[in-house]
Amino acid sequence: MIKVHRLSKRFRVDKKANVPANRLDGKWFQALSEISFEAQAGEVIGLLGANGAGKTTTLRLLSGILKADSGTVETDLAAIDSDSQGYRRQLGFLSGSKGLYERLTVRENLTFFARSYGLAAEQVRQQIELLTEQLKLEQFLDRKVAELSTGMRQRAAIARALVHDPQLVIFDEPTTGLDIVATEQVLSCIEQQKEAGKTVLFATHHMDEVQLLCDRIVVIHEGRRCFFGSCAEFLEHFQADSLNLALRHCLQHGGAA
DSSP states (O other), rough: OOOEEEEEEEOOOTTTTTOGGEEEEEEEEEEEEEEEEEHHHHHHEEEEOTSSSSSSHHHHHTTSSSSEEEEEEESSSOOOOOHHHHHHHTTEEEEESOOTTTTBBBHHHHHHHHTTTTHHHHHHOOOHHHHHHTTTOOTTTTGGGGGGGHHHHHHHHHHHHHHHSSSSEEESTTTOOHHHHHHHHHHHHHHHHHHTTOOOEOSOOOOHHHHHSEEEEEEEEEEEEEEEEEHHHHHHHTOSSSHHHHHHHHHHHHHHH
């Protein structure tokens, strides 16, 4: 479980920075303004919004990479502030930076990261075997990361994020760079995390992924939450017959139907 309450974050910017004027306060850019939502164990939450809306900032705050200026994050895991190492042991995070060692093989990377989280040798073997099956890594498991295609790297990075069997999974656009087959494998893996009782948060631009996986969605527009609820509630609120159309209405009108 994770509960986000009125989370805000701003960044100091240079005068020449190309940022929206309506989110500037002197030298400060308001990346997020009082974002609130929650996710339960066994639930998948999708974060939607245009580029620059604040999705990645939200996920980085929840991962502990960034510290919020105000607001709180409550979990049934270790607290982010008081025991960040304990929290991160229960967190699987994937963002734009893949975090893989280029000169090591995929297996060596997974082994290294699993051991760094304290997994015993047999646990490491079992987790690598499980993720190899879920993400279809067998063809390149013993190849160096430097030799892999973009799609292979992405699947290896997802495996790295899951190798320690985390209870909270946070993915920022996990299907980026993947073909149709690899995308289906990743989405199936996310579904399996849900079935295992994990809490999953992921940002995406693909409404078919949202329709398939998400129990509820958070729509962020210009740093503010403009909707939180189920896909059915989203369609009803905006009187739309597709998620794409509902999202377009939401972003155009800032959440007003």
